[in-house]
Amino acid sequence: MNPPSLQKLLDTFAMFPDPADRIELLLSYADRFKEVPPDVARRPFDKSHQVPQCESDAYAWAVKQPDGTLALHFAVENPSGVSAKALAAILQKTLSGLGPEEIESISPEIVEQIFRQNISMGKGLGLMGMVNAVRALAARARS
């Protein structure tokens, strides 16, 4: 079961079956993407934070907050990584502030629910890699 914040967003995407509308929605998230702040990470980024399989050269970080929740941050190095930026913005918006257990419970299948036909096979697996990277960071923060 997805955290309510993520489920609410998935429900919103479900209301846009038309590919053109969905593109607009995804772009609106990509436009809101904010790169990892320098107090969390600076270039050259630590390769241990690089998302495997992601052709957009994405990086992910999870910073534990005093209340035990996680703050998620991302970097997308490929200038054409629009899909990766959109997903990063979505994950940051819906998962930051949640506990590690909740974040770890999300499924990579949310990529298909969000992007649907606006995704190629290769890009889809790369984006699932971003979700799995976040889950792995959450698992590490929990242990």
Add this chain to the structure above:
Amino acid sequence: MSQILDRHYANPDVLVSTDWVAEHLTDPKTRIVESNEDTLLYAAGHISGAVHVDWTSDLNDQVRRDYVGRDAFNALMSRIGVTRETTVVLYGDRNNWWACYAFWVFQLFGHTNAKVMDGGRLKWEKEGRPLTREVPQYPATSYHAPERKDAAIRAFREEVLAHVQRHGQLVDVRSPEEFSGTRLHMPEYPNEGAMRGGHIPGARSIPWARAVNTEDGTFKSAEELRALYMEQNGLSPRNETIAYCRIGERSSHTWFALKYLLGFENVRNYDGSWTEWGNMVGVPIEK
């Protein structure tokens, strides 16, 4: 990277530079066409005045595995405001992989007045050139394509089998792992796999991306391409050649390099490729 003319291609006119495109943004005789793998990219920003051609919905038949017919192609060209006289300049992501694929489909309908922007999106972006989200509208044209002619540049399975039996030149442009059969699909494309791994007997393994400079997506010089295809792999430009990959998109990039940049006289793209050959019953396979 050197100027296109300095690279001594057999047909340099088929490539244009990013500078050339920047100077022809409002040329009414030119239509700039973006074709990508990533369906978000065009909407996220494209060259001013460029139209979008989607390889799945615009170029492929939506029911059977084939390309669009003449009527659908006419409708596409009309929609993007192209006449038979318009110079079409294609560019896109992934080192122009999909731009070359669209170029190849355009040739099935004889739109020879077509070019590829050397370096594609990558070079344009790396040069810091502007992109826009404004989608241009052009008056619909009345485009009359001839019937699609596959024979000269498209190979079918029976022709490939006959080609194998007479030991013809074959170029496998997939990854080395796909060629050797250790992998049944391209990395990260599991749904485009096959029942058997390996390659068509006699094929040379020359991955498609070796024809481009990775830093800016431009094509390598004719000298470098000759070294790759002819000296290292023994291909002759006078011999009939068939290129293939998984569904015929990567091999359209190699087809473009062999036919136009090196001047190979008879090159065809086997778009059935490994998703057909590796699933067919009884055809010969090498590992």
